[in-house]
Amino acid sequence: MESANQTLEELGWRPFFSAQVPQTDDSGAEPFRVMAVHRGKIAVAGAGGPLDIQPGFGDGMAAEDHPTVGDWVLVDPATLQITQILQRANLFKRRAPGGDQKTQLIAANVDTLFIVASCNQDFSIPRLERYLILAREVGVHPVIILTKTDLTDTPETFAAAARDLQPGLQVETINGKDPASAASLSDWCGKGQTVALVGSSGVGKSTLVNTLRGSDSIATQDIRKADGTGRHTTTVREMHRLHQGGWLLDTPGMRELQLTDVASGLAVVFADIVEAAERCRFSDCAHRGEPGCAVQAAIADGTLTLARLDRWRALVAEEIYNSASPAERRALDRIAAAAANKRK
Ligand SMILES: Nc1nc2c(ncn2[C@@H]2O[C@H](COP(=O)(O)OP(=O)(O)OP(=O)(O)O)[C@@H](O)[C@H]2O)c(=O)[nH]1
Ligand SMILES: [Zn+2]
Secondary structure (H helix, E strand, O other), X not given: OOOOOOOOOOOOOOHHHHOOOOOOXXXXXXXXXXXXXXXXXXXXXXXXXXXXXXXXXXXXXXXXXXXXXXXEEEEEOOOOEEEEEOOOOOEEEEEOOOOOOOEEEEEEOOOEEEEEXXXXXXXXXXXXXXXXXXXXXXXXXXEEEEEOHHHOOOHHHHHHHHHOOOOOOEEEEOOOOXXXXXXXXXXXXXXXXXXXXXXXXXXXXXXHHHHHHOHHHHHHHHHHHHHOOOHHHHEEEEEEEOOOEOEEEOOHHHHOOOOOOOHHHHHXXXXXXXXXXXXXXXXXXXXXXXXXXXXXXHHHOOOOOHHHHHHHHXXXXXXXXXXXXXXXXXXXXXXXXXXXXXXX
């Protein structure tokens, strides 16, 4: 069992969570971390070791009131029931596929989001920007990981372009196949640390995961092959132990997260444009040539590029669309179709 013999601190326990447990609580409920959510049971781990508990907590309540992997919960040792989900430091969720707007929880309490991209023709600033917006929206610390440094003579050019995205942004360049190179990520992968990773197909996420999990990942695979139970297929979401003692939350849902409802993340990543727009003469300025436009002024003096303004416009339009209800979307589709007809 991956989670055997961990102290609470090693599981990621910290003052943010302990402050939520009343000192005078005589219910006897103890903190556990949700390690995996299977179809028929929830695997948790606490100071006394791992435990399987029955699902059911939160039934009939909103999606957010259900436990998800990474959560800290209080469990009554007598009944083995969850009595409370502690307030989350952050929560990754998405709209369930299909038009019914249902929310699916992906992961909770992630310390660091690795945004993975590669140093080659796939490197894309707009794509990195989208993941950064997601990180800011969720409130998780982002670190940009640029893989495949061994395939380029100029990894620093890629790193510099990424660092330009936001002041103070952490950017690491690595060869994901080389454990010594990936060791530069230790700060975020040590005991008690929880990481998750996103990035498009082929950038080297699986490779990096295998390197970070080290012998554990090989051991786990071998066990799964040997017992042939196929239990992996019944696991919905799971925390994986990293070689350096941290935890990785890695699921397809996590890797493929899309932007939805990220208005505040957008405002943080494009704070320069938002701040300039506040200085425009007209409060409804479209920044398309109006007099007294501070955004156009920023472009003129070189502090803002037109390309960045265009990316912001496209993301704002997308955010409006994605956050709209199905009826609003149909209206937006009609407006777009009418505009396209006019241009013809
Ligand atoms: N040279 C080199 N190759 C790498 C590196 N990282 C990954 N690769 C290779 O790139 C290819 C894609 O890597 P994956 O780890 O499968 O990429 P992924 O992001 O998991 O892709 P998906 O599973 O499609 O999401 C594989 O052939 C890897 O061996 C690296 O740092 N250097
Ligand atoms: Zn303006």
